[in-house]
Amino acid sequence: MALPDIVAQSSRQAERRPGLSSSLSAKLLTLTILFVLLAEVLIFVPSVSYMRLGWLSDRLNAAAAAGIVIDALQPSDLPQKAQSETLMAAGAKAIALRREGTSQLLAAVPIDQPIDGTFDLAQSNPINSMGDALSTLLFGGDRLIRIYGPVGESRMIIDMVLDEAALRDAMLAYSRNVAALSILITLITSTVIFFAIDRLMIRRIRRLTLGMQGFAADPGDPSRIVEPEPGTDELAIASQHLATMQLDLRQTLEQQRTLAELGLAVSKINHDMRNILATAQLLSDRLADVEDPVVKSFAPKLIRTLDRAVGYTSEVLAYGQMSEAIPRRKRFPLQPLVQEVRDNLGMDPAAGIQFVEEVDPVLEVDADSEQLFRVLHNLARNAHQALAAEPANPMRRIVVHAERNGAGISIRIDDTGPGMPQKARENLFAAFKGAARSGGTGLGLAIARDLVIAHGGTIELEEKAEKGTRFRVFIPDRSPSPAEAVA
Numbered sequence: 001m002a003l004p005d006i007v008a009q010s011s012r013q014a015e016r017r018p019g020l021s022s023s024l025s026a027k028l029l030t031l032t033i034l035f036v037l038l039a040e041v042l043i044f045v046p047s048v049s050y051m052r053l054g055w056l057s058d059r060l061n062a063a064a065a066a067g068i069v070i071d072a073l074q075p076s077d078l079p080q081k082a083q084s085e086t087l088m089a090a091g092a093k094a095i096a097l098r099r100e101g102t103s104q105l106l107a108a109v110p111i112d113q114p115i116d117g118t119f120d121l122a123q124s125n126p127i128n129s130m131g132d133a134l135s136t137l138l139f140g141g142d143r144l145i146r147i148y149g150p151v152g153e154s155r156m157i158i159d160m161v162l163d164e165a166a167l168r169d170a171m172l173a174y175s176r177n178v179a180a181l182s183i184l185i186t187l188i189t190s191t192v193i194f195f196a197i198d199r200l201m202i203r204r205i206r207r208l209t210l211g212m213q214g215f216a217a218d219p220g221d222p223s224r225i226v227e228p229e230p231g232t233d234e235l236a237i238a239s240q241h242l243a244t245m246q247l248d249l250r251q252t253l254e255q256q257r258t259l260a261e262l263g264l265a266v267s268k269i270n271h272d273m274r275n276i277l278a279t280a281q282l283l284s285d286r287l288a289d290v291e292d293p294v295v296k297s298f299a300p301k302l303i304r305t306l307d308r309a310v311g312y313t314s315e316v317l318a319y320g321q322m323s324e325a326i327p328r329r330k331r332f333p334l335q336p337l338v339q340e341v342r343d344n345l346g347m348d349p350a351a352g353i354q355f356v357e358e359v360d361p362v363l364e365v366d367a368d369s370e371q372l373f374r375v376l377h378n379l380a381r382n383a384h385q386a387l388a389a390e391p392a393n394p395m396r397r398i399v400v401h402a403e404r405n406g407a408g409i410s411i412r413i414d415d416t417g418p419g420m421p422q423k424a425r426e427n428l429f430a431a432f433k434g435a436a437r438s439g440g441t442g443l444g445l446a447i448a449r450d451l452v453i454a455h456g457g458t459i460e461l462e463e464k465a466e467k468g469t470r471f472r473v474f475i476p477d478r479s480p481s482p483a484e485a486v487a
Helices: 003-012 024-073 080-090 126-139 164-217 234-287 293-320 334-344 369-388 422-426 443-454 482-486
Strands: 094-099 102-108 115-120 144-150 157-163 330-333 354-358 364-367 397-404 408-415 458-462 469-476
Touching: 024 126, 024 144, 024 157, 024 164, 126 164, 144 164, 157 164, 164 234, 330 334, 334 354, 334 364, 334 369, 334 397, 364 369, 364 408, 364 469, 369 397, 369 408, 369 443, 369 469, 443 458, 443 469
Parallel strands: 115 144, 354 397
Antiparallel strands: 094 102, 094 157, 144 157, 330 364, 397 408, 408 469, 458 469
């Protein structure tokens, strides 16, 4: 999707606001409540297990106290009424005392149902205790259980049978209290966490969201750029990057509008220029028929220059449409093309700028001659302009060196000028940004890069120890067609 389409789509969505139920605040509050309740549930299970063990321990201690009293009255018979009252005080149906390997039933009432569980409180396991507590809550109430444990620090063990109903009632009352307390804790904790996170995060995220929506509605308005937050946390850094991105995007959109307007103006000028050049081309054709030797020597170069200018006017329109003609490649000697580049520079011999050709006359390159001329001419013209701006430079020279490098031709354009400025290096090959001199547009390097890439080659700025600028262009040979490969 193109950038204008993205901006348009964002603008259509700029007025959309999330509903209350789908807002980030509501989701945060819901998740906070759920997580706190989950934590309470996880705490409740071991808590109710501990309460159950405590309740049973209390009953066992009461039974132990009653058992010691009953045992002290032996061997006399304890009346049945006193036994029943003792059992009721301990909440038991039977109490026995074990010591030195013998067991003595101290008190009991008739039991008409089987015992459903036996628990040794001295050897209770936390995991098993939690399972037993849940079993009592879910399925207990009408069962008989047997519990036993040591009496204080002695070796006596008190053993008792009791009805589980009282235990379950106590556990249910405890659960209700815990549930009420959990709800209160959940509400307080959720509220505190919600307002803390809302202040630290949600409000700031909402501010960034509104900033993005407002900017999408009108990217050209500088007042809609988000003001970055001070700080070093993630949201502050995000706001700083968002402000930078919006500023860059606004500049890009402004540049695109400028380029569109410039393209329209260039297209109008180019249309008229092509007509003028066509007339000049017709007049130059007549010069070829003039018998004057001087005219005959300059006429072919003039005709080639006008032909190339007419071709350029058509290619300017193609470049404005973001397309370049497909290279019409063929093999040809490179040296004459380099000499033509030198002639088209219009170098004044009195200026003291040397143009050195280091090209083997038999070296051939597989390329589109017109497009490769434009590449070399743009690079050489930049070098010539840089040298012409340094009249005090005692050694002003442009060197074009070419050699075969594997399956391609490597061409270096080297000059002894002031070198490439840092800003131009940072925006190399970027139109309207990578200008190497004041007043330049950077289009020459951008066009050269596009043409080289169309050939499948590379163009790069090489580092050099001495003063000056050196570009390297590599044009690979074409891969042979299937018919050529078979031949």
